[in-house]
Amino acid sequence: MKWLQPIQQFDLVLFQWCMSLRQREMLTALSRAVSKTADGWMYLLFGMVYGPLDWPHSGAYIRAFCLAFVSERLVYLVLKNSCRRNRPANAIDDFSSFIIPSDQFSFPSGHTSGAFLFAVLAGSQLPVLLPFLLGWAVLVGLSRVFLGVHFPTDTLIGALLGCSVGFIALSRMMPL
Secondary structure (H helix, E strand, C coil), X not given: CHXXXXXXXXXXXXXXXXXXXXXXXXXXXXXXXXXXXXXXXXXXXXXXXXXXCCCCCXXXXXXXXXXXXXXXXXXXXXXXXXXXXECHHHHCCCCCCCCCCCCCECCXXXXXXXXXXXXXXXXXXXXXXXXXXHHHHHHHHHHHHHCCCCCHHHHHHHHHHHHXXXXXXXXXXXXX
């Protein structure tokens, strides 16, 4: 696929620029902490706290929340296993990531797609938190690049995937 060459080249240049930033150790430590927040425990905790609340339509929202996460994971797995893009450590000579990734392939970033999905869904119920949630989701995507386990476009597509599934799920819910 020749048309992907310029994108791959841009991705590589941007990735290498991120890896060359000063304060590398501080960025790595911060990235580890931010990345861990998107491991899934926060989504479960939110569902456990929000679900029992006696707010109008909270049951329908939790069902849509769960269905959205299942749908996002299915699309993510199909993309990950059909595109089979190597992670930076496998694609760049003499490079090692700063953490051990959970699987072999890089595209798209599952942490980023989950974070953006959560931001869209939780932000729809708690709009005052939406700017914070979106900022956090952006930091999750950046952390995955700074940890060396994703190229920038992996996280960009992850963000688009999470937002898309979130907006589709919300559009299919009954009006709140």
